Amino acid sequence: MWVGAAYVLMPDGTVKRRPVYGKSEEVVRKKLTELQADSNQGIPANATGWTVARFIVYWLDEIVRRTRKPATYDNYAVIVNSHIVPGLGRKRLDKLTAADVRLFLRQMEATCLCCKLGKDERRPLKARRCCALGACCRSLPSRRLVQLVHAVLRSALQAAVREELVRRNVATLVQVSAPKYGINRGLTVEQARALLGAARSDRLYALIVLALYLGLRRGELLGLYWSDINSADETLTVRRTLQRTGGSLRLVTPKTERSERTLPLLGVVADALREHRKLQEAERHVAGARWVDSGHVFTTLIGTPIEPGNLRRHWEPMRRAAGLDGVVFHGLRHTCVTLLLDLGVPPHIVREIAGHAAIEVTMTIYAHASMGERRRALQRLDEHLR
The missing domain is CATH 1.10.150.130 (Tyrosine recombinase, N-terminal domain)
Known part of the structure; x- marks a missing residue:
């Protein structure tokens, strides 16, 4: 065993004596030459006092916690x-x-x-x-x-x-196999209508409407404030999302930069929100002194924000009443995107409505031609060539 040593630049900016080892003098000299060359170029030697566990815990606490969402x-x-x-x-x-x-x-x-x-x-x-x-x-x-x-x-x-x-x-x-995402077309038009009918008498009917017509995510719906709705311009702006992290409810910025978006309010959506505001005023009157003025559009019976998990439990009876076995709440967002694409809305417009980070998400995860659409497309080609 041969041993050599050189004073080299360390990751903390200091210069320390670093030993190297090898089975021959040639191997050791090569290692020393590389160390000194890197040091002369300002490249520090690898840190030897860190384990993967020690660094990754440091990374979580000092970097991820400060730069990422909770x-x-x-x-x-x-x-x-x-x-x-x-x-x-x-x-x-x-x-x-x-x-x-x-x-x-x-x-x-x-x-x-x-x-x-x-x-x-x-x-x-x-x-x-x-x-x-x-x-x-x-x-x-x-x-x-x-x-x-x-x-x-x-x-x-x-x-x-x-x-x-x-x-x-x-x-x-190291390469890993990418998962294969199933194509999710959401609800059919008939299923969507059945859901709206089943939810019509529910106090959160407007929430179902916004999820189905605007494709808002669960956290975006629960983080929506009345101040985000501009009645004069007839618009709704998604500015935040509600999450339960660290044992408490937190309002954080939307999922991506494109998720912060302004959408027009018209037709059924505008009507549902006006009715919901009247309903909330009635609930405020019934609650009396127990009412908490949180400013949220969708609240509990005493005005506090709705727990994301509780919304999931609230969804189940509506889903069953509409005969939608196995459909999760996020399926309403899928429905909005796929129905817009089926209507021929350009993908870049659909992306802006849904707040996807990239158009590839819109097309890869949601866009899927049905057998009827394929048949019609090939029929047109057959007629054109014939």
Whole structure:
């Protein structure tokens, strides 16, 4: 074993003596030459005191928490604590390789989440039925989850590169299979009409109308204020979204920059909002001193903001009354987009209405020609050529 040492630039800006090791004098001299060349160019040596766990926790608290939305921080923290730290946490940050990341992801793909996270063990003894009893249920992670774990790790390592703790992001060298998104056409016209009929007598009828006609997300609907509605211009502006994060309700900026948008109010939407305002005034009168003037358009019976989870429970009776088995609330947003596309509205206009970040989202996730549309298109070609 050969040993050499040189004074080189460190990530914290100091100059320290860094030893290198090799099986021959030639190997050691090469390493020393590279270290000194990088140092002369202002490139610091890799940090040796960081593990993946230590850095990724630092990244979460000092970078993600300060620059991302609270819900994003919460989601990243779950992925880090449940998958990345247990799988790669003990690895030295400067020694992490693409092979390590690839092996970690392959092992994750083949590991039952129920066994790994102890889901069955958390159930009462009488309710346990699989992994806690030695009968693995083989609840393997989805492609989407594997992709998310890889994306979070890649983002963290990129921050390590910017912090000059490592020289390259090894996660970018590993490819993962992209999930296949099912084409979601939302409700048919008949189903949408049935839903509006079933919801007509509900106190949140206007919320269903806005979701169906304007494609607003759940958080955007619950974060809507009366001050966001301009009666003179007949417009509605999406400025914020309501989320439950960190044990409390928070108003945050919309999902993307394009999500902050102004939409015209007309027809059924305008009528539904006028009726809803009268209904809210009546509820304010009934509540009396218990009323909380939150300023939200959609509130509880005493004026407080509606919990996102409670809206999901409120949706179920309306869904069943309309005969829409298995349709989630977000399906109303899908319906708005797909019906607009079916009517021949240009995709860039649909994108502006829905607030998608890119037109590729509008076309890839939502645009899908039905068999009838395909038949009509080929019929026109047949007639044209004939």
